Amino acid sequence: MASAARRPRGPPGxxxxxxxxxxxxxxxxAAATNIVLLLMDDMGWxxxxxxxxxxxxxxxxxxxAAEGMLFLDFYTASPLCSPSRAALLTGRLPVRNGxxxxxxxxxxxxxxxxxxxxxxxxxxxLPELLKKAGYTNKIIGKWHLGHRPQFHPLxxxxxxxxxDFKIDLKTGEANLTQLYLQEALDFISKQQAGQQPFxxxxxxxxxxxxxxxxxxxxGTSQRxxxxxAVREIDDSVGKILKHLQQLGISESTFVFxxxxxxxxxxxxxxQGGSNGPFLCGKQTTFEGGMREPAIAWWPGHIPAGGVSHxxxxxxxxxxxxxxxxxxxxxxxxxxxxIDLLRVILQGKLIDRPIFYYRGNELMAVRAGLYxxxxxxxxxxWEEHSKGIDFCPGQSVAGVTTHTQEEHTxxxxxxxLGRDPGEKYQISFGSEEYQRAVEHISxxxxxxxxxxxxxxxxxxxxxxxxxxxxxxxxEKLGKCLKAPESDPKKCSWPH
Amino acid sequence: MASAARRPRGPPGxxxxxxxxxxxxxxxxAAATNIVLLLMDDMGWxxxxxxxxxxxxxxxxxxxAAEGMLFLDFYTASPLCSPSRAALLTGRLPVRNGxxxxxxxxxxxxxxxxxxxxxxxxxxxLPELLKKAGYTNKIIGKWHLGHRPQFHPLxxxxxxxxxDFKIDLKTGEANLTQLYLQEALDFISKQQAGQQPFxxxxxxxxxxxxxxxxxxxxGTSQRxxxxxAVREIDDSVGKILKHLQQLGISESTFVFxxxxxxxxxxxxxxQGGSNGPFLCGKQTTFEGGMREPAIAWWPGHIPAGGVSHxxxxxxxxxxxxxxxxxxxxxxxxxxxxIDLLRVILQGKLIDRPIFYYRGNELMAVRAGLYxxxxxxxxxxWEEHSKGIDFCPGQSVAGVTTHTQEEHTxxxxxxxLGRDPGEKYQISFGSEEYQRAVEHISxxxxxxxxxxxxxxxxxxxxxxxxxxxxxxxxEKLGKCLKAPESDPKKCSWPH
Numbered sequence: 001m002a003s004a005a006r007r008p009r010g011p012p013g014x015x016x017x018x019x020x021x022x023x024x025x026x027x028x029x030a031a032a033t034n035i036v037l038l039l040m041d042d043m044g045w046x047x048x049x050x051x052x053x054x055x056x057x058x059x060x061x062x063x064x065a066a067e068g069m070l071f072l073d074f075y076t077a078s079p080l081c082s083p084s085r086a087a088l089l090t091g092r093l094p095v096r097n098g099x100x101x102x103x104x105x106x107x108x109x110x111x112x113x114x115x116x117x118x119x120x121x122x123x124x125x126l127p128e129l130l131k132k133a134g135y136t137n138k139i140i141g142k143w144h145l146g147h148r149p150q151f152h153p154l155x156x157x158x159x160x161x162x163x164d165f166k167i168d169l170k171t172g173e174a175n176l177t178q179l180y181l182q183e184a185l186d187f188i189s190k191q192q193a194g195q196q197p198f199x200x201x202x203x204x205x206x207x208x209x210x211x212x213x214x215x216x217x218x219g220t221s222q223r224x225x226x227x228x229a230v231r232e233i234d235d236s237v238g239k240i241l242k243h244l245q246q247l248g249i250s251e252s253t254f255v256f257x258x259x260x261x262x263x264x265x266x267x268x269x270x271q272g273g274s275n276g277p278f279l280c281g282k283q284t285t286f287e288g289g290m291r292e293p294a295i296a297w298w299p300g301h302i303p304a305g306g307v308s309h310x311x312x313x314x315x316x317x318x319x320x321x322x323x324x325x326x327x328x329x330x331x332x333x334x335x336x337x338i339d340l341l342r343v344i345l346q347g348k349l350i351d352r353p354i355f356y357y358r359g360n361e362l363m364a365v366r367a368g369l370y371x372x373x374x375x376x377x378x379x380x381w382e383e384h385s386k387g388i389d390f391c392p393g394q395s396v397a398g399v400t401t402h403t404q405e406e407h408t409x410x411x412x413x414x415x416l417g418r419d420p421g422e423k424y425q426i427s428f429g430s431e432e433y434q435r436a437v438e439h440i441s442x443x444x445x446x447x448x449x450x451x452x453x454x455x456x457x458x459x460x461x462x463x464x465x466x467x468x469x470x471x472x473x474e475k476l477g478k479c480l481k482a483p484e485s486d487p488k489k490c491s492w493p494h
Numbered sequence: 495m496a497s498a499a500r501r502p503r504g505p506p507g508x509x510x511x512x513x514x515x516x517x518x519x520x521x522x523x524a525a526a527t528n529i530v531l532l533l534m535d536d537m538g539w540x541x542x543x544x545x546x547x548x549x550x551x552x553x554x555x556x557x558x559a560a561e562g563m564l565f566l567d568f569y570t571a572s573p574l575c576s577p578s579r580a581a582l583l584t585g586r587l588p589v590r591n592g593x594x595x596x597x598x599x600x601x602x603x604x605x606x607x608x609x610x611x612x613x614x615x616x617x618x619x620l621p622e623l624l625k626k627a628g629y630t631n632k633i634i635g636k637w638h639l640g641h642r643p644q645f646h647p648l649x650x651x652x653x654x655x656x657x658d659f660k661i662d663l664k665t666g667e668a669n670l671t672q673l674y675l676q677e678a679l680d681f682i683s684k685q686q687a688g689q690q691p692f693x694x695x696x697x698x699x700x701x702x703x704x705x706x707x708x709x710x711x712x713g714t715s716q717r718x719x720x721x722x723a724v725r726e727i728d729d730s731v732g733k734i735l736k737h738l739q740q741l742g743i744s745e746s747t748f749v750f751x752x753x754x755x756x757x758x759x760x761x762x763x764x765q766g767g768s769n770g771p772f773l774c775g776k777q778t779t780f781e782g783g784m785r786e787p788a789i790a791w792w793p794g795h796i797p798a799g800g801v802s803h804x805x806x807x808x809x810x811x812x813x814x815x816x817x818x819x820x821x822x823x824x825x826x827x828x829x830x831x832i833d834l835l836r837v838i839l840q841g842k843l844i845d846r847p848i849f850y851y852r853g854n855e856l857m858a859v860r861a862g863l864y865x866x867x868x869x870x871x872x873x874x875w876e877e878h879s880k881g882i883d884f885c886p887g888q889s890v891a892g893v894t895t896h897t898q899e900e901h902t903x904x905x906x907x908x909x910l911g912r913d914p915g916e917k918y919q920i921s922f923g924s925e926e927y928q929r930a931v932e933h934i935s936x937x938x939x940x941x942x943x944x945x946x947x948x949x950x951x952x953x954x955x956x957x958x959x960x961x962x963x964x965x966x967x968e969k970l971g972k973c974l975k976a977p978e979s980d981p982k983k984c985s986w987p988h
Binding site: 047051053056070073195221222225227270276279369393394396415418419420423455 | 543655763771801887888889910911
């Protein structure tokens with residue numbers, strides 16, 4: 001890898017004219033920026049001090065924001081883990097890249113152990129593209145794009161994959177975040193010694209239930225075990241940033257912090273986080289399910305203390321990373337992410353909508369400060385009656401509905417500036433409604449007209465595909481024989 | 495007034511030994527710190543960028559926090575205007591200073607135009623005490639402690655009183671905040687030229703419905719008219735702080751920013767603010783009704799960027815101000831406020847409970863991170879059915895009740911660290927419950943044993959006491975004759 005001093009301070013763009021349709025670029029010789037994506041699991045918008053968490057226990061992340069740029073209107077592409085991560089790595093909506101189901105209407109689907117599908121080979125993942133610019137790519141933590149051999153991260157552009165699990169469910173103690181931290185620091189050190197740029201995808205999971213923290217952080221938070229996990233993550237992020245600075249590569253390393261979906265309120269308060277003033281959480285297309293904490297950090301490039309209201313998406317991390325690497329996005333397919341570098345470096349605002357999907361359905365659309373709901377649903381009465389509640393303590397009549405309510409002809413409209421909590425519908429008869437819905441309806445029409453849904457990957461489950469013989473099982477005499485293949489429709493209740 | 499250079503940097507304490515029971519101190523010769531209290535009206539905890547408001551439109555207040563100390567656990571003494579303000583100026587709970595009613599159980603009461611009562615002469619107000627240390631005292635904006643001549647601010651220690659009202663209800667345009675700002679800047683300039691310290695009580699009201707902003711701020715906020723008002727206030731606070739700096743007296747002027755009660759959700763979204771992640775709003779003793787945004791600023795004394803979890807109260811502004819003036823609090827009565835200087839200057843934490851009163855009833859108590867509800871009530875079914883909702887979009891079973899529910903024998907317990915939204919009751923049978931409730935019950939017993947309720951001032955209303963002949967009415971030929979006196983019990987529905 002080139003030393004910091006030899007690297008250009010701005011994003012490299014000299015060789016753009018030479019790029020091919022699949023992002024073939026100038027090769028390893030180009031001086032490209034390192035990329036570190038810090039992706040949290042089920043962390044909510046309201047979980048950081050900088051975003052108003054009342055305990056304010058994230059000094060390192062708050063400092064990261066103070067030195068970088070805070071994104072207040074940044075979204076995931078799905079209120080659930082797997083589709084969100086597939087969208088981040090492909091720059092494409094799950095409905096395009098196949099990370100959705102058609103087993104039921106508007107159902108969230110993910111990749112349980114018995115899922116048959118995974119990331120299709122036809123999808124181009126960020127690390128695959130970055131390799132063309134000479135990047136060394138590592139994923140630490142959660143992959144979530146399929147378990148079968150053909151879906152392995154090393155088959156999709158990553159050079160290294162580190163994952164581990166061992167949590168004491170009783171005490172909530174686990175040193176996993178420390179392992180992930182050490183792995184990150186080691187990778188950065190090793191890369192820095194080489195000549196290649198690197199991409200580190202740090203997809204840790206300590207804030208996903210079952211939540212955990214290592215001993216030194218247990219009991220340190222006002223917020224209980226969940227807060228302990230957040231504190232350990234905060235400390236770890238601080239150490240990663242400091243490491244980059246100490247190695248002298250902070251100015252040649254772009255770091256972005258965000259989360260895969262909103263806080264899992266179903267696990268709150270001990271195992272779930274906070275979505276601040278927003279409605280509901282994970283699994284829903286209300287703001288609490290989809291708006292994410294987000295911070296960009298790149299000393300010497302991003303003006304310190306910046307705040308952006310750019311409508312951003314995890315899919316933009318795909319396009320922005322390519323731009324940082326001097327690569328162009330693939331031109332043979334629809335990419336939903338946009339390059340945020342002008343936003344981050346020059347404070348521009350790019351006009352673009354946010355599409356809120358739940359499975360195969362476009363539930364809502366945000367344009368500017370307006371959000372139109374075309375469908376509303378939290379979960380079924382049946383699930384709700386069992387205590388599964390995605391909106392605990394919250395209830396907005398006609399909005400947090402327990403039946404799937406269609407509003408495609410007369411969407412429910414909210415103004416997220418005046419009403420971030422989606423509590424006050426704008427009157428159907430008002431001029432404001434007419435104007436905003438007309439605009440958003442045009443965007444929807446345009447979006448749907450060009451939409452080519454991908455082959456749904458999350459329809460079929462089969463116990464035979466589970467890993468019955470994990471490495472080391474022979475020594476322990478615990479290898480199991482896989483059952484006969486018996487593919488079934490996966491059950492997606494919400 | 496002494497110049498900044500001649501003033502001590504720390505709070506003066508040399509003459510404390512000489513103080514009398516009513517706070518008689520060393521007289522004007524003592525070099526005392528100027529005091530500026532910026533009291534907002536119905537502004538909620540979640541209304542500032544520093545507290546997580548998603549539009550982040552308060553750069554000056556956020557900067558004030560960055561240069562000073564942010565209080566995350568700061569409370570009012572009542573979820574309604576008049577009692578809160580009476581508590582601030584007397585350092586005493588409304589149930590002591592008389593700003594409550596016994597007409598009904600647990601009813602919020604204030605000072606409408608026909609109220610007969612007001613601040614009793616027996617109460618010692620902050621400005622009265624500060625006069626003894628040579629302060630010149632000015633109130634700009636809302637007094638709220640009674641309308642009859644004997645209750646006038648100039649009869650209770652203020653030297654100057656500036657108030658004005660003229661709002662275009664249709665457009666929301668009014669330049670009142672500008673008038674209040676100019677009045678503040680002029681007062682500060684004038685005082686700075688003299689030799690006396692000053693106390694400025696800037697009790698503005700632009701965020702109380704009907705909300706307003708001056709022309710230059712109308713339409714500038716993402717948050718609509720309410721946000722315009724907040725932006726104008728933010729701008730004004732920035733100008734006041736800058737003025738202090740330009741006059742060279744910022745290091746001899748203690749400034750504190752807070753609000754009288756939580757955001758009035760009943761007026762949201764166009765006329766009401768945000769209580770962030772907290773439950774309900776104004777009128778209630780849930781966190782949304784009582785927890786306030788709070789910032790202390792005193793360059794050269796308060797370490798920049800401080801954050802405090804001290805349980806604080808508007809009543810502490812009384813005691814802290816006296817301390818700044820080198821005065822001791824009155825010793826002939828119970829003072830509920832505590833001196834926060836050790837907290838502010840040295841980052842100490844003082845162990846003390848917060849009592850949440852609604853009218854004559856102790857509804858809840860906070861100690862540490864635990865809050866015990868002894869009574870729960872939002873408002874009556876009757877009111878609620880008319881659309882009066884203090885908790886819009888929020889509903890916590892058994893907590894946001896529409897009948898007054900007594901829990902004095904088995905209080906509802908919440909952990910505000912894990913659960914700032916008061917959504918998850920701690921199980922009655924748990925050890926945690928036993929321990930916390932035992933502790934809080936002891937505090938309640940102690941509190942009640944020593945409580946001497948004041949004569950309730952807000953029981954009687956009489957149209958005859960209204961101001962039927964305001965100044966200038968003769969010229970306009972609009973003086974009205976007061977009706978015969980007909981005192982009645984005031985009606986306090988919630």
